[in-house]
Amino acid sequence: MKDKSRYLEDLKRVIQEGEVDLRIIDTLNILNSKENYYTTSSCAGRIILIELEEIGGKKESNFIFKSHEKVDYKNIWRIINEYTGNKMLFLIVNSSIIHVVCKDLESAKRLINISKESGFKYSSIFSFTDKIIVEIRSTEKMDVPIVKDGKIYPSEEYVMMLVEIANQLIDRIKKKIETLNENLREM
């Protein structure tokens, strides 16, 4: 685990800079306190408005709005109406994702099992080129095209319904993170 101390230093810095979602700091700290693991990147789950050049691809994507907490649909509706770009605008809920370097396959296996039991059903070994990296990932997601060719497609009422669902997903993610923390502590 030769790079662990460097990653812990990095994490300390980004936490100080307020760039880590508070909700997931406990999870990162629990994992990093264990000998066999350290975290390299994370997202607590979030609601975003993003402009995309083309569907599916990641090229030319640009965040217009980002929140790790529940949001007021009025804000979202206002931002959509203020959008003047000519790309596609999507309302997206991202599930929570944590990348964890594991000492060996045995510790990776244990982490995946605990994560799946905690509701993070899409957890898997993401990479093992030089390091074994587990991706802890939950299933919550929503991807809705909102603006295309300068036209706003949903009504205000529709956006209210979409945001209601997005907020429910954020609640579900929160609960899963709490369960994960409990299970990781007992690991």
Added chain:
Amino acid sequence: MKDKSRYLEDLKRVIQEGEVDLRIIDTLNILNSKENYYTTSSCAGRIILIELEEIGGKKESNFIFKSHEKVDYKNIWRIINEYTGNKMLFLIVNSSIIHVVCKDLESAKRLINISKESGFKYSSIFSFTDKIIVEIRSTEKMDVPIVKDGKIYPSEEYVMMLVEIANQLIDRIKKKIETLNENLREM
């Protein structure tokens, strides 16, 4: 690879019954022709209408419509309008997914690398409890709530736009599968 012959028999049966998406049969055959691999399940990628009891969870989900090919928005619009259930109805594009049992970690690693190079960026080791299973998965996705509490939210024009995007995703998936097949053949 003790269960391989059983899975190949199963596959032969479901192909005969027309239950495997034609588009992905080549991929399955190429993989199964190799000593170190066999496939256990697959989806070529699809456009679905699904009713859900609750968001995010899988409980009480029910397919209303399913297509592995591009669709005519008029069909989708008709089915939405004929829906009389009281659950939420979602229009979803699922990325393609193939589960492949691998002989050892080395062959799993090779398969993941080829899959990622072919555009299946979310490929990973999905399970390794008794067998090493690689999940080959692409990134295309869309999840749009359409009906809630008996109310159809999008306009016909909006559904037309959503289906246009869904069809573009199916095209992207097709191209990726072709690239994957080429790369797997040369493996």
